[in-house]
Amino acid sequence: MKTVALTRHRHEQSTLTQHRAGRAAKGSAPHGPRRNNVAGYLYVAPAVLVVVGIVYFAIVYTLRISVLDWDGLSPDPVAVGLDNYVRLVEDAVFWRSLGHMAMFALAVLVQMALGLGFAILLHSGVRAKTLYKVLLFLPVVLAPAVMAPVFRQIFDADGQLNTMLRAVGLDALAHPWLADPSTALYALITINVWQWTGFSFVLYYAGLTQVDASLIEAARIDGAGNWRVISSLLIPLTRGTTVTLAILGVIGTIKTFDIPYLVTGGGPARSTEVLATYLYQQGITDFHVGYGAALTVVLMIMSLVLTVSQVRRFKLGSEA
Amino acid sequence: MSITGSRWRRTRACQAALVGLTLAALAACGSGSGTSNASSSDALAVPQPGSAEAKTVKGTVNWWGWSPGVSVAPLYVKAFNEAYPNIKVNFKFYDYNQYSPALRTGVGSPSGPDVFDLEPGGIARQYGRFGTDLTPLAQKVLGSDWKDKLSPLGADAFTQDGKLKALSVGSGGAGTLVINKTLFDRWGLKPPTTLDEWVSTCKAIKAKGKTCFVHGAKDAWVNRDLIQAISNSIAPGKFAKAVQGQAKWTDPDLVQALSVYRSLFGNGIMQPGAAGITQYNDAQNKFMAQDAAMIMQGTWELGNYKAQAQTAGIKSAGVSSPKPFVEQLVPLPDVAGKGNKPYLFGDPDFGLTVNARSKNQRAANIFVAWYTLTKQGQQVVADQYTQVPSLKGITPATQGLVDPSVQVTSLRNLGTQVQNATEHRQVAYPDLMTAIGDAASALASGSKTPQAAAQDLQTASDGVSR
Numbered sequence: 001m002k003t004v005a006l007t008r009h010r011h012e013q014s015t016l017t018q019h020r021a022g023r024a025a026k027g028s029a030p031h032g033p034r035r036n037n038v039a040g041y042l043y044v045a046p047a048v049l050v051v052v053g054i055v056y057f058a059i060v061y062t063l064r065i066s067v068l069d070w071d072g073l074s075p076d077p078v079a080v081g082l083d084n085y086v087r088l089v090e091d092a093v094f095w096r097s098l099g100h101m102a103m104f105a106l107a108v109l110v111q112m113a114l115g116l117g118f119a120i121l122l123h124s125g126v127r128a129k130t131l132y133k134v135l136l137f138l139p140v141v142l143a144p145a146v147m148a149p150v151f152r153q154i155f156d157a158d159g160q161l162n163t164m165l166r167a168v169g170l171d172a173l174a175h176p177w178l179a180d181p182s183t184a185l186y187a188l189i190t191i192n193v194w195q196w197t198g199f200s201f202v203l204y205y206a207g208l209t210q211v212d213a214s215l216i217e218a219a220r221i222d223g224a225g226n227w228r229v230i231s232s233l234l235i236p237l238t239r240g241t242t243v244t245l246a247i248l249g250v251i252g253t254i255k256t257f258d259i260p261y262l263v264t265g266g267g268p269a270r271s272t273e274v275l276a277t278y279l280y281q282q283g284i285t286d287f288h289v290g291y292g293a294a295l296t297v298v299l300m301i302m303s304l305v306l307t308v309s310q311v312r313r314f315k316l317g318s319e320a
Numbered sequence: 321m322s323i324t325g326s327r328w329r330r331t332r333a334c335q336a337a338l339v340g341l342t343l344a345a346l347a348a349c350g351s352g353s354g355t356s357n358a359s360s361s362d363a364l365a366v367p368q369p370g371s372a373e374a375k376t377v378k379g380t381v382n383w384w385g386w387s388p389g390v391s392v393a394p395l396y397v398k399a400f401n402e403a404y405p406n407i408k409v410n411f412k413f414y415d416y417n418q419y420s421p422a423l424r425t426g427v428g429s430p431s432g433p434d435v436f437d438l439e440p441g442g443i444a445r446q447y448g449r450f451g452t453d454l455t456p457l458a459q460k461v462l463g464s465d466w467k468d469k470l471s472p473l474g475a476d477a478f479t480q481d482g483k484l485k486a487l488s489v490g491s492g493g494a495g496t497l498v499i500n501k502t503l504f505d506r507w508g509l510k511p512p513t514t515l516d517e518w519v520s521t522c523k524a525i526k527a528k529g530k531t532c533f534v535h536g537a538k539d540a541w542v543n544r545d546l547i548q549a550i551s552n553s554i555a556p557g558k559f560a561k562a563v564q565g566q567a568k569w570t571d572p573d574l575v576q577a578l579s580v581y582r583s584l585f586g587n588g589i590m591q592p593g594a595a596g597i598t599q600y601n602d603a604q605n606k607f608m609a610q611d612a613a614m615i616m617q618g619t620w621e622l623g624n625y626k627a628q629a630q631t632a633g634i635k636s637a638g639v640s641s642p643k644p645f646v647e648q649l650v651p652l653p654d655v656a657g658k659g660n661k662p663y664l665f666g667d668p669d670f671g672l673t674v675n676a677r678s679k680n681q682r683a684a685n686i687f688v689a690w691y692t693l694t695k696q697g698q699q700v701v702a703d704q705y706t707q708v709p710s711l712k713g714i715t716p717a718t719q720g721l722v723d724p725s726v727q728v729t730s731l732r733n734l735g736t737q738v739q740n741a742t743e744h745r746q747v748a749y750p751d752l753m754t755a756i757g758d759a760a761s762a763l764a765s766g767s768k769t770p771q772a773a774a775q776d777l778q779t780a781s782d783g784v785s786r
Contacts, residue, residue, distance in 0.1 A: 072424060073446055073447070073449070149601070152596060152597055152598070156593050156596060157591065157592035157593030157596075158531075158592075176592050176596055177593075177596070178538075178593070178595075179595035179596035179597075179764075180596075180765065181765045181767055264596070265538055265539075267765075268537075268538070268595040268761045268762075268764060268765040269762040269764075269765045269767045269768070270761075271765075281754065284420065284424075285750060285754065286754055287750055
């Protein structure tokens with residue numbers, strides 16, 4: 001009781017001192033706070049300049065050129081109103097790209113499940129944990145540009161995957177995976193899952209280290225088996241990680257570019273085209289900068305809508 | 321409605337074409353227009369290479385390009401500096417796929433290039449406007465009959481609205497296959513001259529455990545080369561006419577060309593999975609590693625006639641103890657049995673443009689003139705073999721060939737053919753170029769019939785503004 005009173009007294013004294021100091025500052029040095037404000041603005045100015053100057057300028061500029069018919073170089077672009085957006089609605093490749101992105105988005109669930117599985121396995125008593133962690137995380141840090149030729153080789157008709165299939169008597173499954181429009185997308189999704197499972201694993205592993213061991217112990221005493229512990233304890237307790245991974249996964253899906261561009265170039269026959277590769281082709285290769293901008297605007301709106309809806313769906317703000 | 325006000329022009333100063341968050345990352349701000357006239361008489365004063373005056377001219381030339389590559393460019397710079405020791409040349413290399421985006425942002429910028437590479441076709445069409453008219457330079461160095469002294473492909477490919485926007489360094493011709501003659505000789509095979517022979521040759525090669533014809537059908541350009549070559553064996557020149565809108569893509573000859581192209585994926589000539597690999601470096605590596613006996617390449621492959629260059633190429637393909645083998649360029653077989661004489665179609669590999677905004681016009685002109693119009697510069701080009709020099713009468717040195725008994729004749733014959741070629745290889749219309757790539761990809765994967773692919777091409781062609 002005495003301690004509480006003493007603390008309260010000190011707090012009041014401290015507040016009073018701050019209040020007096022504030023009044024004194026107002027009276028004797030009228031420009032002090034303003035100077036502090038200016039200093040504050042200066043501190044944030046570089047970040048504000050970068051964000052406004054690059055990101056927001058780019059957004060506004062993109063909106064503007066999305067209503068032009070322009071090659072990006074000509075001094076005389078032609079305003080076409082919403083024609084680029086109308087064309088987009090009628091563009092079969094655009095819709096196909098969206099379908100492919102949806103497939104990539106579904107694969108996020110696979111990489112999350114794998115990440116959680118590996119995290120649970122390594123969280124239990126497994127030998128050579130560090131080695132496994134490195135092996136799992138390695139694909140995350142490998143540059144897609146480096147890995148693209150490797151995967152073209154692996155999935156080639158005479159590649160390692162088919163060699164392995166033939167070696168185990170599964171000749172019938174051997175297939176030119178990337179050359180066939182019916183399998184190329186799945187091959188890319190496999191690469192994507194391989195690349196990002198390590199990321200899911202690391203976040204889940206970090207989440208699991210925060211779970212109170214006594215909870216698991218209590219569940220075990222109550223007779224819970226492995227599946228019960230996972231489903232009733234670990235999955236609910238890592239919900240925050242799941243939400244984060246889902247949001248990052250969906251945003252990552254929308255931005256997917258490097259793997260399709262480098263491994264298949266969107267082919268064969270557009271079977272692996274995604275929105276980012278398509279807008280690159282339109283804006284950069286084919287010089288349809290206005291149409292490319294319209295595609296970019298759609299990409300941006302999709303990112304915003306999906307992120308906001310996910311945050312709301314999982315009530316991320318109220319979780320804390 | 322055209323936007324031409326001063327406000328727009330100010331905005332245009334940011335040439336970067338910030339297409340969005342994605343494309344914005346590729347962009348940077350530049351300014352101004354690229355149309356200033358730089359052809360003053362001072363800027364055109366090109367002293368004779370190696371002369372006393374040449375040694376006194378000072379300047380710096382910032383040169384951007386994807387060609388001749390980081391390993392070869394220093395050879396040119398060194399040779400140039402022997403003639404003009406006080407002009408510093410900085411070559412900024414870009415990967416081919418990154419070159420156009422980089423040039424888009426850099427060409428109008430104060431820190432942009434003084435000289436830049438220009439490729440015939442779409443790139444020349446888009447960026448030629450930023451270059452000076454090089455006609456006076458060519459006239460000054462070669463005289464009023466300058467056109468007669470250069471390969472016709474070069475001047476034709478880079479002339480826009482009567483102005484010469486780039487000077488061709490050298491040209492490459494396509495329509496040929498490259499065979500591994502060492503393997504062919506070992507197995508007693510001859511280069512195929514008909515489709516049937518090609519099929520039977522492939523059977524024989526496969527029986528030896530090797531891939532017959534390796535093709536990187538993921539890359540649109542090599543499919544386009546193959547379709548154009550097939551088309552020329554059926555109806556010479558019709559493909560080029562269709563590109564220019566002077567023939568229909570649905571013409572029976574062109575549909576037949578697409579059919580023949582498609583058949584290559586099912587008759588045992590094309591390796592399985594061709595549509596999943598690139599020509600560079602997937603397919604080329606297989607050929608260099610001698611896992612495949614044939615590949616579609618043009619005269620740029622002549623560089624590998626040299627033992628030293630080829631050894632490096634084999635090593636790059638992952639062979640630990642590279643041994644040179646004999647490569648030979650041969651015509652595409654007469655795939656439709658029409659009996660038409662095969663010929664090369666081609667274009668300048670690249671040309672050099674002087675940026676109209678350059679503040680180093682004289683040094684830039686001297687460099688471009690030395691490289692493209694003088695015997696000294698063009699001899700360096702010829703000796704690399706990868707391009708046939710633009711200036712006529714330059715003969716490549718023939719030292720260091722893997723097998724001179726075969727390759728000297730081949731080298732000279734092909735050089736002459738390229739210098740006299742008139743049919744263009746590049747497509748100047750990006751939409752049509754993309755459509756040809758899409759059609760080839762759809763045919764390769766069997767997802768479209770030749771008739772449907774031809775119709776798609778015609779639709780794309782109809783939408784092109786020529």
